[in-house]
Amino acid sequence: xxxxxxxxxxxxxxxxxxxxxxxxxxxxxxxxxxxxxxxxxxxxxxxxxxxxxxxxxxxxxxxxxxxxxxxxxxxxxxxxxxxxxxxxxxxxxxxxxxxxxxxxxxxxxxxx
Amino acid sequence: xxxxxxxxxxxxxxxxxxxxxxxxxxxxxxxxxxxxxxxxxxxxxxxxxxxxxxxxxxxxxxxxxxxxxxxxxxxxxxxxxxxxxxxxxxxxxxxxxxxxxxxxxxxxxxxxxxxxxxxxxxxxxxxxxxxxxxxxxxxxxxxxxxxxxxxx
Numbered sequence: 001x002x003x004x005x006x007x008x009x010x011x012x013x014x015x016x017x018x019x020x021x022x023x024x025x026x027x028x029x030x031x032x033x034x035x036x037x038x039x040x041x042x043x044x045x046x047x048x049x050x051x052x053x054x055x056x057x058x059x060x061x062x063x064x065x066x067x068x069x070x071x072x073x074x075x076x077x078x079x080x081x082x083x084x085x086x087x088x089x090x091x092x093x094x095x096x097x098x099x100x101x102x103x104x105x106x107x108x109x110x111x112x
Numbered sequence: 113x114x115x116x117x118x119x120x121x122x123x124x125x126x127x128x129x130x131x132x133x134x135x136x137x138x139x140x141x142x143x144x145x146x147x148x149x150x151x152x153x154x155x156x157x158x159x160x161x162x163x164x165x166x167x168x169x170x171x172x173x174x175x176x177x178x179x180x181x182x183x184x185x186x187x188x189x190x191x192x193x194x195x196x197x198x199x200x201x202x203x204x205x206x207x208x209x210x211x212x213x214x215x216x217x218x219x220x221x222x223x224x225x226x227x228x229x230x231x232x233x234x235x236x237x238x239x240x241x242x243x244x245x246x247x248x249x250x251x252x253x254x255x256x257x258x259x260x261x262x263x264x
Contacts, residue, residue, distance in 0.1 A: 023127035
């Protein structure tokens, strides 16, 4: 699993590639919470287009990122959901909880 | 040896091997005859079950034993027994509190219990028993044609 961070305008874009499972979800959680809580950009965009697998611990990491962003009044946005990521979010019935866009451009342009 | 045994995997409780197990289980499910979506369901169920063992039974210790058995169900039966895949997951952790095995409906911003929810969604049957010092989780998924014939 690989994580890379980009600053785009007034947002942080977190690109994740590979499998998010019990072995790698702590790293995802740590990166997301760091970007939300410490860097405090008004918008954190998580790009999941290259995620091949995500388990319940990965979903829990996304939920923690969302909770942290709500705590400080920022936005936590998912983009480019791969088939496996969308399938798992639908199964978890959390898909409507997240703000989701098809592309990074849409996520960065989206107004509240 | 049980002629219905398809595969046996012995592994240690190290999350780094989950990736390897998922690959093997996906190929195995394809071999048994499941469609792609069902293969993903079986993979998800096994992965979540292993994750639960690693996190809750072994509390993150990475050197504890786990065994996985994959067996044909009803393959040689002439009596119309349903065909499918049986998966037995064995660990040597402390007994599982069965009340914790009840899957909870996911709700907004509560991710706890999701793994068990995924397992129950993926499989047709989920059972647990304590045998001596071993926890045994039995997962069963039937082939789709078997499900259709049962409904008919």
